[in-house]
Amino acid sequence: MVTDTPANSTLHDGARAAAYAPPTTRDGWQQFVATPPLQPHPAADEDWSLEERLDYHSRFVVLTTPAMERISLSLRRLMLLNRRQQGTARRGLIVSGPPTTGKTTTLLEMGRTFELAEQRRHPGRTDRLPVVFLAVPPASTPKMLVSEFARFLGISIAARMNQAQITDAVCHLLCLLETKLVLVDDVHLLDTRTRSGAETSDQMKHLGERIPATFVYAGVDVDVDVDVEASPLLT
Ligand SMILES: Nc1ncnc2c1ncn2[C@@H]1O[C@H](COP(=O)(O)OP(=O)(O)O)[C@@H](O)[C@H]1O
Ligand SMILES: [Mg+2]
Numbered sequence: 001m002v003t004d005t006p007a008n009s010t011l012h013d014g015a016r017a018a019a020y021a022p023p024t025t026r027d028g029w030q031q032f033v034a035t036p037p038l039q040p041h042p043a044a045d046e047d048w049s050l051e052e053r054l055d056y057h058s059r060f061v062v063l064t065t066p067a068m069e070r071i072s073l074s075l076r077r078l079m080l081l082n083r084r085q086q087g088t089a090r091r092g093l094i095v096s097g098p099p100t101t102g103k104t105t106t107l108l109e110m111g112r113t114f115e116l117a118e119q120r121r122h123p124g125r126t127d128r129l130p131v132v133f134l135a136v137p138p139a140s141t142p143k144m145l146v147s148e149f150a151r152f153l154g155i156s157i158a159a160r161m162n163q164a165q166i167t168d169a170v171c172h173l174l175c176l177l178e179t180k181l182v183l184v185d186d187v188h189l190l191d192t193r194t195r196s197g198a199e200t201s202d203q204m205k206h207l208g209e210r211i212p213a214t215f216v217y218a219g220v221d222v223d224v225d226v227d228v229e230a231s232p233l234l235t
Helices: 006-020 026-034 050-058 066-082 103-121 142-153 163-176 195-210
Strands: 093-097 131-135 181-185 214-220
Touching: 026 103, 026 131, 026 142, 066 093, 066 103, 066 214, 093 103, 103 131, 103 181, 103 214, 131 142, 142 163, 142 195, 163 195, 181 195
Parallel strands: 093 214, 131 181, 181 214
Antiparallel strands: none
16 A cells, blocks of 8 residues: 655655756756656556546556667667777667657656666666757857756856857866767757758767767657758768
8 A cells, every 4th residue: 555654745846856857967867867757656546636636647658569679779789889890980869750650758767767777787876867868059159069968967158158169168078077878859950961960969969979878869750851861971
């Protein structure tokens, strides 16, 4: 039987907050990783308030689909392969498909699984950041892209800092924090036919070479004009 102790209530509050904090910041990501799946109480449990019931039903259970299993296996192989590779020799992974087919969900789940495994391997180490998760902003410029990394890491960017300085700060910190996996969502927003899109794509490649981590990208591939798999990012 499930009893509702004060500790349990705190967990519920934390779980509810995590449902709304975006995982594209370090704190939001940590919350996402640390939040266990919600467990339903027995329907007759009177301590389970209406609010908590609604909360439970508004959060869907994530199923492990065959595609997610395949992608996870590819990622594990790739990370083994990348371990000893430098710069351009490291390979990335792309998760592509039509909208709403679970690309973001797959990225988040893979990130969580990897981070939890790293926490088990290095218990008590709080000075590490195994996973970074971010989404490409719409109409991104190279500086906006690297600023997304900085925002995740909580690096405050002074107005006078230029793109190279922010990039240096981001790469330096990610090396220190031993980041092993960088998840980049919505790469279809990098429209390489526009100048800023092409430059941002180049910036992404540059980051991929400087940060000793495996990069996983996710993006829509149905629009023939901005086909993720044909984009120069991956060639
Ligand atoms: N494996 C899964 N199990 C349960 N629900 C899923 C799963 N994958 C995706 N969904 C649900 O489908 C919807 C779209 O998923 P999302 O990952 O945002 O797709 P995409 O990023 O491809 O557009 C979301 O509401 C998400 O909760
Ligand atoms: Mg998505």
